[in-house]
Amino acid sequence: MSKSPLARGVALAALGTSLTLPTISQAAFIEDSKASVELRNFYMNRDFRQDGASQAKAEEWAQGFLLRFESGYTEGTVGFGVDAIGTLGLKLDSSPDRSGTGLLPRDPGDKRAVDDYSEFGATAKAKISNSTLKIGTLLPKLPAISANDSRLLPQTFQGGWLNSQEISGLTFDAGQINRVNNRDSSNNETMVMTNSYNAKTGSSGVRGIDFKTGAVGDSDEFNFAGLSYKWTDQLTTTYNYGALEDLYKQHIVNLVHVLPIADKQSFKTDLRFARSTDDGDTNVDNKAYGAMFTYALSGHSFGLGYQKMSGDTGYAYIGGTDPFLVNYVQIGDFANKDEKSWQARYDFNFASVGIPGLTFMTRYISGDNIDRGAAASEGKEWERNTDIAYVFQEGPLKNLGVKWRNATTRTNFTNDLDENRLIVSYTLSLW
Structure with missing residues (x-):
């Protein structure tokens, strides 16, 4: 069977690394390795809902392939290994007047989406005892980044x-x-903050973040550190620090407690606080408070959340990343200057009634008190999300996942949006 260029790239990277290792050390490196390929078919439609808008809607359909490889470690006091990821995106349907969903890169001039784009990344890793160092391509999932x-x-x-x-x-x-290599790109670029100063309009918008005269506005250095301690099976606390050089510094603390009540019943408390300040070239000054309380009963979960921004600006984070906020949802983050927001959420896992693989989620978030400047009225926004997902549990379609994500948002300071995403995914373990 012939292999695609993507598959050959990942395989050759792993082989090249293994050939440099002493033969006596390769056993665990090979035996503990694993590889998988994920097929992701993605349709997205975002309707901007405004008469006279520069673009009425964004609508695209694309096919993605993600090939992942993780090696084991060589034997010895210091174990060495390599991970690799190869990705390929193919355009199935798009046009210049409907591009910009974030599925595909597009030409900034004519706004035409590319036919395909790909990326290959490798990560060298070393392990001593229970400590691991990785250098290369990273996919961090930490509060700071x-x-x-x-x-x-x-x-x-x-x-x-x-x-x-x-x-x-x-x-x-x-x-x-x-x-950073953003989700609709194949280029590694310097990092910027999200929703900060708009050079075209000269406005910092509802985020309230500005740059000082002469500031470049991007950075090639983000430093992070964090501690997480699990006191008991029910209680975990964390502290994280992040600093995007010249732009902002941030301290984040988090407490998560799960209280067992009875059989198949629990109450979860998730408390978050972040303090963000400038690092020389901006006016970043923000305190972000967040709390999420969730009561679980069998397959049901009922959640209530509250989030508050204070200070001279809204919340700062690297553009395109997922911020550590309880009210960061499908479209919005509800983290503008002085914004206060609350969330009501309901989840149901149908496995509790004999239908494993089927899940449902709906939530509503409302935000107000947004500072739009002295000449404008108070900013307000709301968003409603619904997710329905099913993963086939058996038969020829086993492990095939289908998810529909719907969102509606209304605001008095930017575009209203109606959005639908349909995602069909399948992951095959290669070994």
């Missing part, structure tokens, strides 16, 4: 990351990032 995977292909980063679990219950993370 979390790679986004909500479109066709995932966002990735370049840098180094140390994870240590030498003390029982304690996890330590530290590292540095210098480049």
Whole structure:
């Protein structure tokens, strides 16, 4: 069977690394390795709902392929290994007047989406005891920096990351990032903040973040560190620090407690606080408070959340990433200057009534008190989300997943949106 260029690239990278290792050390490297390929078919339609808008809607359909490889480690006090990821995105349907969904890169001039795009990333890793150092392509999922995977292909980063679990219950993370490859790109670029100053309009918008005169506005250095301690099976606390050089510094604390009530009943408390300040070239000044309380009963979950922004600006984070906020949802993050927001959420897992693989979620988020400047009225927004997903449990379609995501948002300071996403995915383990 012939292999695609994507498959050959990942395989050759792993083979090249293994050939440099002493023969006596290769057993665990090979035996503990694993590889998989994920097929992701993605349709997205975003209706902007405004007469006279520059673009009436964004609508595209694309096919993605994600090939992942993770090796084991060589034998010895220090074990060495390699991970690799190869991605390919193919355009199935798009046009210049409907591009811009985030599924496909597009030409900034004529707005035409590319026919295909791909990326290959490799990560060297070394392990001593329960500590692992990775250098290369990274997909971090930490409060200070979390790679986004909500479109066709995932966002990735370049840098180094140390994870240590030498003390029982304690996890330590530290590292540095210098480049980002966004989800609709195949280029590694410097990092920027989300929704900050708009050079075309000269406005900082409802986020309220501005740059000082002469500031470049991007950065090639993000430093992060974090501690997480599991006190009991029910209680975990974390502290994380992140700094995007010249742009912002951030301290994040989090407490998660799960209280067992009775059989198939629990009450979860998730408390978050973040303090963000400038790092020389901006006016970032924000305190973000968040709380989410969830009561679970059999297959049902009922959640209530509250989020509050205070300070001279809204919340700062790297553009395109997932911010560590309880009210960050499908479209909005409800993190504008002085914004206060609440959330009501309901989840149901149909496995509790004999239909494993079927899940449902709906939520409503409302935000107000947004500072739009002295000349404008108070900013308000709301968003409603619904997710329905099913993963086939048996038969010829086993492990095939189908998900429909619907969102509606209304606001008095930017476009109203109606959005639908249909995602069909299948992951095949190669070995």
